Amino acid sequence: MHIPSHLRGFALTTVLSAAVAGAVLNGPATAAAPLEIHLDNFTFSPQTVTVPEGTTVVWINRDDTPHRIVAVQKDQFKSPVLDTDEKFSWTFSKAGTFAYFCSMHPHMTGTVTVTAN
Numbered sequence: 001m002h003i004p005s006h007l008r009g010f011a012l013t014t015v016l017s018a019a020v021a022g023a024v025l026n027g028p029a030t031a032a033a034p035l036e037i038h039l040d041n042f043t044f045s046p047q048t049v050t051v052p053e054g055t056t057v058v059w060i061n062r063d064d065t066p067h068r069i070v071a072v073q074k075d076q077f078k079s080p081v082l083d084t085d086e087k088f089s090w091t092f093s094k095a096g097t098f099a100y101f102c103s104m105h106p107h108m109t110g111t112v113t114v115t116a117n
């Protein structure tokens with residue numbers, strides 16, 4: 001393939017960028033993509049999600065208020081107190097329904113449903 005010399009640098013950069021972006025977005029073939037839940041205006045958004053086994057869920061606090069994510073069932077996930085823009089990740093390795101809430105504002109609730117692969 002002939003590429004005009006003044007375009008070669010551009011073409012190479014574009015190909016490399018696409019390759020890097022693909023690796024980040026797709027990851028290893030077996031891993032599910034992470035799913036983000038935003039904490040916004042004292043609400044988990046989306047409040048209810050369904051993900052395949054092995055998915056990592058990332059909660060991100062978009063409020064000016066601190067929040068803390070705690071699973072209803074003991075011995076499950078519990079985040080530290082999240083200040084604005086802080087994140088908490090948890091990988092769901094078993095199928096089931098996992099209810100959680102904010103321990104600082106217990107009216108904030110959400111559910112992660114994990115399906116078997």
Ligand SMILES: [Cu+2]
Nearest residue numbers: 067102104105
């Ligand atoms: Cu809260």
